[in-house]
Amino acid sequence: MTWLMDLIREYGFGVVFLNVLVEQLGAPIPAYPVLVVTGALEGSDASRWPLLVAVAVLAALIADVFWYAAGRNYGHAVLGKICRISLSPDACIRQTEQVYGRWGPKSLLIAKFIPGFASIASALAGTVGTPLAVFVLFDALGALIWVGSAVFLGSLFSTTVQDLLDVLAALGQWGLLLLAFVFVLFLLRKWWQRARVLRSLKMPRMSVQELAGLHAQGSMPTVIDVRDLAQYQRGHIPGATSWKLESRQYDVPHEYLLPQQNHPYGLVVYCDCPHEISAARVARQLQRAGFTNVRPLVGGLQAWQAAGFEVESKISSGQEQQVDVQGPLIP
Incomplete structure (x- = not known):
């Protein structure tokens, strides 16, 4: 376990960059705990905080701009691709469309605090034609808030985090196994939630x-x-x-x-x-x-x-299709 702590101390910025990049690309590997730990380890040297924040924000921007470009080039189809690698598909497209449809680019300010939302929101921004400059501005601000809060928490509780790391280091291989167990438990819980949702929605379908x-x-x-x-x-x-x-x-x-x-x-x-x-x-x-x-x-x-079947959009008058309601609305 000591070697892992030494790795974080020696290459913390590189670990943060890769972790944030991979998570924002859609992998279920939480980066927030690593940001907190790195912030705690750098807590004694406030001059390094801006660099740590900049590295993490850059990694997030690279991943988010990638999804933005994918959404812009491939349209709505890319959203389904993202959801297929998500462990929470039930919270994917529909909820993201609702939030982004209501708040627009401003929703990017909190996107990274909601699991699975950031990648979908970035692709959706490209799909609906949000200007790149507007997207980058709000996405960068959102990443700054997300990273800054983690680094601040790490520095604020640096002593507590350091004590926890010392305990894990003292446990040696058992400490590493404990971390691996917690991570596997997290993945299994998410997988079980996904499987439960899919089982609950089994029913005959039409092609x-x-x-x-x-x-x-x-x-x-x-x-x-x-x-x-x-x-x-x-x-x-x-x-x-x-x-x-x-x-x-x-x-x-x-x-x-x-x-x-x-x-x-x-x-x-x-x-x-x-x-x-x-x-x-x-x-x-x-x-x-x-x-x-x-x-x-x-x-x-x-x-x-x-399948090559026809798709229609707005009717010629520019209004949405109306719903013909007749009689009471109770089946």
């Missing part, structure tokens, strides 16, 4: 080919797009209703939609997220509200586009 076939036969089910409203406006499956638009227009809870008899061919719900998690959540909510024939669309809009 894009099935949906297109029903459309060709004139048996089109009611299609619901659960993505952010801005994404819906940029492109959606023809005839699809926006889940967000309906809620905003009629100010009704999501569990209350048209009566079930108004959907003779059932409902199909889609999103743009791994394992159709957001769509499956809404489908489960609809089932609890009394709708029996509800299925998520496998692959969502990406699969629909990849």
